[in-house]
Amino acid sequence: MTDLPKIAWIGLGIMGSPMSENLIKAGYAVTGHTLEPAKLDRLAAAGGTPASSIADAVKDADVVITMVPASPQVEAVAYGPDGILAHARPGTLLIDMSSITPQTSVDLAKAGAEKGLRVLDAPVSGGEAGAVEAVLSIMVGGERADFDAAKPLFDALGKTVVLCGPHGAGQTVKAANQLIVAVNIEACAEAVVFLEKSGVDLTAALDVLNGGLAGSTVLTRKKDNFLNRDFAPGFRIDLHHKDMGIVTDAARNVGAALPVGAVVAQLVASLRAQGDGGLDHSALLRSVERLSGEQA
Secondary structure, three states: OOOOOOEEEEOOOOOHHHHHHHHHHOOOOEEEEOOOHHHHHHHHHOOOEEOOOHHHHHOOOOEEEEOOOOHHHHHHHHOOOOOHHHHOOOOOEEEEOOOOOHHHHHHHHHHHHHOOOEEEEOOEEOHHHHHHHOOEEEEEEOOHHHHHHHHHHHHOOEEEEEEEEOOOHHHHHHHHHHHHHHHHHHHHHHHHHHHHHOOOOHHHHHHHHHOOOOOOHHHHHHHHHHHHOOOOOOOEHHHHHHHHHHHHHHHHHHOOOOHHHHHHHHHHHHHHHHHHOOOEHHHHHHHHHHHOOOOO
16 A cells, blocks of 8 residues: 555556556556557566556556657547547546647647646656666756646656746657757767768777767767667657657747757758667767768
């Protein structure tokens, strides 16, 4: 028996599975639903309860968390006769941790309020490793009281948890995060190709660069990807392509120029068009190698 709120988790992908498991480790009862049977088996093995439908997952939940790829998937699980809004109890706290457009979050909060639900947008940064290690950065939009209620839960998932403003603010900050990450990965990839073509010991070079002003979490997390050409997906190019579309569109709407971001968005789109969308976003290295005359 526990006094902790009962959790329904919708979406058990690369990020959702380890995040839900961290809640189980923290003592929460987690019921999960996803479209992949193997992920439901994984949840059960971790001590969670699989649900065959969204309705079954959310009907007794105090908190519903969604972690799905993009705005269309959030809308698919939230709306309609089989969705969260139709089956969650009034007073339930709905936390969307997906990375979607700010307007989608604003609309969901309004629709949730009409059903008596409290809603937070709470996208995360840190990738698969951050999810596994429970050290995610969580940027939240919504009401202070709802944020305070969710804070213990967030603390089981991440190390940096900040209320950024009203509904949609979390998604706006996440869009900025994805802009910075993409530009940083591109800069690192260009440096790797430059260093290798110059005949420098790449391992030594990246170690010393990461100890100075050029150092970053991106370089720390992705250094081995670059060194080993290991692009197993921690965060797929397909998803970063989606995120670059979000930040480009949102910036246009507020009149902010993103000249470097626009170039990197095109490089991400190009890599995806070349069939690399399923690879980790560190595979931007492949794009730079191709541009530099290397086979990648």
